[in-house]
Amino acid sequence: MGAQSILTLQMAGYAAADANGPVSAAETAPSPRWVKVEPRKNAAFATMPDLTDGVVYMDELVNLLVQRFGTAASATGVRWYSLDNEPELWPYTHPRIHPDTVRAAELVSRSIALATAVKDVDPTSEILGPAHYGIGAYVSLQDAPDWNALKASGGYDWFVDYYLDQMRQAGTGAGKRLLDVLDVHWYPEARGDHRITDADATTEKDAQARLQAPRTLWDSTYHEDSWVARSLSAFLPILPRLQRAIERYYPGTRLAVTEYNYGGGSAISGGLAQADVLGAFGKYGVYIATLWGIGPADAYTAGAFHLYRNYDGRLGAFSNTSVRATTSDVANTSIYAAIADQDASVLHVILLNKNPGALDVRFQIAGGQTYTSGDVWGFGPGSPGITERGRVSGISGNAFHYVLPGMTALHLVLR
Structure with missing residues (x-):
């Protein structure tokens, strides 16, 4: 343990x-x-x-x-x-x-x-x-x-x-x-x-x-x-x-x-x-x-x-080195991000939707590392069990969007 x-x-x-x-x-x-x-x-x-x-x-x-x-x-x-x-x-x-x-x-x-x-x-x-x-x-x-x-x-x-x-x-x-x-x-x-x-x-x-x-x-x-x-x-x-x-x-x-x-x-x-x-x-x-x-x-x-x-x-x-992550809507969303030590090749992101309705969340990632795809796991109002969700695709210039269901917590792993 x-x-x-x-x-x-x-x-x-x-x-x-x-x-x-x-x-x-x-x-x-x-x-x-x-x-x-x-x-x-x-x-x-x-x-x-x-x-x-x-x-x-x-x-x-x-x-x-x-x-x-x-x-x-x-x-x-x-x-x-x-x-x-x-x-x-x-x-x-x-x-x-x-x-x-x-x-x-x-x-x-x-x-x-x-x-x-x-x-x-x-x-x-x-x-x-x-x-x-x-x-x-x-x-x-x-x-x-x-x-x-x-x-x-x-x-x-x-x-x-x-x-x-x-x-x-x-x-x-x-x-x-x-x-x-x-x-x-x-x-x-x-x-x-x-x-x-x-x-x-x-x-x-x-x-x-x-x-x-x-x-x-x-x-x-x-x-x-x-x-x-x-x-x-x-x-x-x-x-x-x-x-x-x-x-x-x-x-x-x-x-x-x-x-x-x-x-x-x-x-x-x-x-x-x-x-x-x-x-x-x-x-x-x-x-x-x-x-x-x-x-x-x-x-x-x-x-x-x-x-x-x-x-x-x-x-x-989730990784052990916190990196800056901000949201424009702190009442409805929370976001946290981390990398492993100083290795930015894999970026972990925790994203929370505290609103009952789905949100189309737009991401912009700064820094020298380029990400092209991501896997997603999370839980929501139907069950506390963690399940795999729809993958992140269509990342362009380190920018993408993802529809976050209402009252849901997600863990994104971007590579």
């Missing part, structure tokens, strides 16, 4: 001491129901944990994984370590171990300590953080009590700036990079009759909102119907905004979206949105993207992945 592992390390401070069922409020940590979690052991590692010392050491866990599977540089090692998950929500998701609101300086301090400990054990590993749940955390760490003062003192626009800057400074002091990948989660808040990620978002208005929602990732001219667009438009579109923060505060850091979902996985709108999102992630420099939640009913979501990764049933895949 070529899959890689992301392992989430605990940073909130405590782990369960027993398997005795629910923990009451009176047993909130510290209590006998919990053992402490520390980033660093500062002693020789053991490959069997000491169950009597009342502490779990994260660097000792990483050492165990390295001993068992190899370093991140090996074929079987854990490649990425995540600095916990959605820490701004700890008081809500983990109130028995971290009931207090997370402070911005606290999160940075915990992140630096854990990242340093991990890198000391496996310098080839890559660190992901802070695994924010959504834009409210990107902006203010969910209204962290110390954020306004830190924001003013550092001249930061949002918490992401502060986090990147502090991790950069700490890495400089440690002589090693302590954050390799800025990691966020993105669940769109766009609405039709419902929020598009809701299970009951099945109306035509919901479908239209879902089809347009990927534009919030990249399109500065688009304003979705959501509280995010109304209240936080200064931080949209989100992918360029995150990349600008990286470029200013910690150049060389990559970007991950390790949770996202646009809903509608069993409907054509969900398949088209997923295909659009994958294209945008590639075009705008997302290093890691991991869909959160897919089941047997989500055939159109799966179809979107097949369109990129197995369009011909023989593991034929």
Whole structure:
């Protein structure tokens, strides 16, 4: 499969001491129901944990994984370590171990300590953080009590700036990079009759909102119907905004979206949105993207992945080097293109029609490579299965037209 592992390390401070069922409020940590979690052991590692010392050491866990599977540089090692998950929500998701609101300086301090400990054990590993749940955390760490003062003192626009800057400074002091990948989660808040990620978002208005929602990732001219667009438009579109923060505060850091979902996985709108999102992630420099939640009913979501990764049933895949591709009608169409490394002899094009009616699409390809024909695969409203479509012919001067059926996603392979 070529899959890689992301392992989430605990940073909130405590782990369960027993398997005795629910923990009451009176047993909130510290209590006998919990053992402490520390980033660093500062002693020789053991490959069997000491169950009597009342502490779990994260660097000792990483050492165990390295001993068992190899370093991140090996074929079987854990490649990425995540600095916990959605820490701004700890008081809500983990109130028995971290009931207090997370402070911005606290999160940075915990992140630096854990990242340093991990890198000391496996310098080839890559660190992901802070695994924010959504834009409210990107902006203010969910209204962290110390954020306004830190924001003013550092001249930061949002918490992401502060986090990147502090991790950069700490890495400089440690002589090693302590954050390799800025990691966020993105669940769109766009609405039709419902929020598009809701299970009951099945109306035509919901479908239209879902089809347009990927534009919030990249399109500065688009304003979705959501509280995010109304209240936080200064931080949209989100992918360029995150990349600008990286470029200013910690150049060389990559970007991950390790949770996202646009809903509608069993409907054509969900398949088209997923295909659009994958294209945008590639075009705008997302290093890691991991869909959160897919089941047997989500055939159109799966179809979107097949369109990129197995369009011909023989593991034929979209290429790895993005090339510029634009459309004059971003509301109704999306287009993404790629070549293999620097070899332009084969051009892969993903083309989406988000309109119910067919469109006669006219192409003009620039550059020194001449194309004469193309094969086409795709899916549409009748089925999420990828099927071979009518070939591209009649290319003249790298220009041609192709009739794109309504609500259809195509993968063109031009030679």
